[in-house]
Amino acid sequence: MNTSYLSSIQRQFEYYKSLGDKTFAQISEEQFFWQANEESNSIAIIAKHIAGNMFSRWTNFLTEDGEKSWRNRDGEFVNSFKTKEEVITYWEQGWDCLFAAINPLTEEDLEKIVYIRNQGHTVIEAINRQLCHYSYHIGQLVFLGKMMQNENWESLSIPKNASKNYNTEKFNEHKSRKHFTEDL
Numbered sequence: 046m047n048t049s050y051l052s053s054i055q056r057q058f059e060y061y062k063s064l065g066d067k068t069f070a071q072i073s074e075e076q077f078f079w080q081a082n083e084e085s086n087s088i089a090i091i092a093k094h095i096a097g098n099m100f101s102r103w104t105n106f107l108t109e110d111g112e113k114s115w116r117n118r119d120g121e122f123v124n125s126f127k128t129k130e131e132v133i134t135y136w137e138q139g140w141d142c143l144f145a146a147i148n149p150l151t152e153e154d155l156e157k158i159v160y161i162r163n164q165g166h167t168v169i170e171a172i173n174r175q176l177c178h179y180s181y182h183i184g185q186l187v188f189l190g191k192m193m194q195n196e197n198w199e200s201l202s203i204p205k206n207a208s209k210n211y212n213t214e215k216f217n218e219h220k221s222r223k224h225f226t227e228d229l
Contacts, residue, residue, distance in 0.1 A: 051150055053224065054172055058147065060226045061176075061183045062140050065092065067201050068190035069133060076193045077129045088186045089132045090124055095182050096139025097121040102161070102175055103146035107154065111161035111171065147172070 069077070072088065080087045086094070101116040126132045150168065158165045166174065191198045203211045 050155070050169065051147075051152070054176060055144075055147060056224045056226050057176055058140075058143060058179070061180050064187055064201055065095075065136065065183050067199075068187050069129070069136075071194055071197075071199060072190050074129045076190070077132065078124065079189075079193065086122065086185070087124065088189050089126055089129070090122055091182050091186045091189075092132050092136045093124070093126070094118075094121040095179055096135045098175075098178065099139035099143045102171075103142045106146040106171075107157060107159060107168070110163065111159065143175075 068088070069092075076088070078087050078089050080090075097116065097118065098121070101113045101118075102111040104113065126135070155168045157168050159168055159171050160166070161171060161174070187201060
C-alpha cells in the first residue's frame with residue numbers, strides 16, 4: 046500500500062503543479078497581477094504563497110518543524126514581484142523544494158512523526174495536509190485564470206458539454222489499473 050501511496054502522491058503533486066503551469070501559460074502579464082479588490086489575491090500572490098509555504102514545509106522536512114522561524118507568511122500576501130517570469134521562477138523553486146523532499150521518501154518514513162507549528166503529524170498526514178492546501182489554492186488561481194480568459198479559456202479538464210463523449214471513449218477502453226494523470 047505505501048509504495049503505491051508514494052507513487053500516487055508524487056503524481057498528484059505533479060498534476061496540481063501542471064494545473065498551475067497551464068493556467069500561467071494562458072494569462073497575460075497584466076492578468077497575472079490583477080486583483081478584484083484590496084482583500085483579494087492575484088494569481089501572482091497565490092503562487093507566491095504556495096511557494097513560500099513549500100519552502101517552509103519541505104526544507105528539512107523530516108528533521109525540522111514545517112513552520113520555519115525564517116518564514117514571513119504575511120509577506121507572502123504582498124506582491125514583491127515585477128514580472129510574471131519572476132513569479133514563475135519562485136513557483137518552480139518551491140516545487141523543486143517539495144519534490145526534493147518527497148521523491149526520496151521510503152515506506153519506512155511514512156509513519157515517522159513530523160511537526161507543523163509543534164503539532165505532530167505522521168509523514169502521511171503531513172503530505173495529505175499539504176496536498177489539500179495546495180489544491181485549494183491552485184483551484185483559486187485556475188478559477189481566476191478561467192474567469193479572466195472567459196471564452197478564450199482552454200479547459201484543463203473535461204470541457205463543458207463533452208462529458209458524454211469523454212465517458213464513451215473511456216468505457217471503450219479495456220479496464221486497467223493506472224493513475225488518472227496518465228491520460229492527461
